[in-house]
Amino acid sequence: MPSKPPHAFTDLLAGATRSAVHLEMRDSYAVDYETGPFAEWRAGHRLDPADRSSWRRPWLSIVEEATTRGVVIRRARIVSEPVSEYTRFLHSFTFTNLAAGEKVRWLPRRQASTIALPGNDYWLFDDHTVYWNHFTGDGNSAGGEVADDQATAKLCSEAFEAVWARATPHDQYEIH
Template identity: 40%
Template sequence: MKLLQGEALDDLIRRSQREAFHLELKDDYESPAGDEPYRNWLAGGPADDYAWFQGWLTLVRDFIARGAVMRRVRVVTVPLTDYQRWMLEITEKNVDAGEQVRYLPRHLADSGRLTTDDWWLLDDETVVFTTFEEDGRFAGAAVTHDPRIVAYCQEVRDYVWSAAVPYAEYVALQTR
């Protein structure tokens, strides 16, 4: 496996031709760019201008504009953590940029059909495991093209995608 750091993961996603799929399994993440907006949101502060998020949204828009597909499934604990409630609000920006996002409540998932780590599946040929420090901060990404790992992640992707609820439906369920 090759270890990527810094912007190398975004560059690898950018170079994907057909599809980028992301599986997220953690209920909390730390991000140097998002820490202050998250703390502000927790404190009930003014609306965020999302300037810190624009680089990612541009990547998504550019990716979608060339005909590729970006999908994400978040497996979440219910009730949602504060972090996941914040992410639920932010995800509207991802969806507006063209990313397809679904949510799968952890208690409804078949845990035997999930992996234990977050990862990206790129063009059905590359798996990128995202790694995190103990405090939750992104540490880097491990890349593999091993056909057995790719096939396994394809199976997991197909399962979680079919079991998960599209973003708009999930938001509607949260407001009931």
């Protein structure tokens, strides 16, 4: 059973000593068509690989700090194909995640059909603490929840490893 109240996500990542894996299974997250990074991307703005100061902060700084102390961070994204406009947006700046030290892979949803997957996106820290990401129907965050029981960690670990084994590394994944 999930514990309450949930720990702050950043505290969980800061406390990780070996690994942090993240499974994303939605085709869009909190899309704002009027303002913000997605709207700017739709208008033609692209991040400059040479201008690290323009990248998403503080997230990338948090990742860099964790990977510098030896935490391996892997992110797998299960996506529908042809991909959504939002997935194209994510793909366009994933180079920043890689530069910060994350490893990222993509799995077409049709290749995930035989994998037993949890019902929500999640982070798994050091193979024992799960941070569930809850979202509303339109992709806005509905908060997080921590679970630290062995059965939940095992479910998430096995699901992630199955996805990771089938997924394509970011630099080889072609958008369809």
